[in-house]
Amino acid sequence: DQQVKQNSPSLSVQEGRISILNCDYTNSMFDYFLWYKKYPAEGPTFLISISSIKDKNEDGRFTVFLNKSAKHLSLHIVPSQPGDSAVYFCAGLSNSGYALNFGKGTSLLVTP
């Protein structure tokens, strides 16, 4: 069963605007979340993470928000740039497991 869900397969945003990518999870044991970015023909690269004891983590243009009660997290990219066009994966990790549970990804297109 899919424990991490990214319900928007794709998103198109204009350059300079905010991109918001959403992710929902069902496993209450997840206590750490990561976002990865993937370009075609390359492996995913780590973008940003957040521990469940926090509700926000910021790194430059990227901010991740976590709402534990709603089991929801989101990645904000401000301002969006054409180079941000890629597939973004959300992943959850529990303190008893070693496997990243990935969502199916959201393909972001940033248009000039």
Add this chain to the structure above:
Amino acid sequence: KAGVTQTPRYLIKTRGQQVTLSCSPISGHRSVSWYQQTPGQGLQFLFEYFSETQRNKGNFPGRFSGRQFSNSRSEMNVSTLELGDSALYLCASKEESHYNEQFFGPGTRLTVL
């Protein structure tokens, strides 16, 4: 440090054959995980090895197996290939601390005809 490397990058096999994929982790990383990426299912966890021992396993049939060597390099094997095994196989390594980020290799694109 050099990144995670995977060989071969592309592979074409026919149904019923077997295949072995190789992964060399980042120097010093002892944990190696394997994932399968398909268009319909996203990235799915296959298994994780640490110090030559399989520490965790995903929900894949026994046709999928792996091993890790003393130098942390890992191989995964798929026997009796099926058309549905066509996918991008990704290897990731990380340091020992549980929550450290995983670093992915470029993947091996396997096509089964």
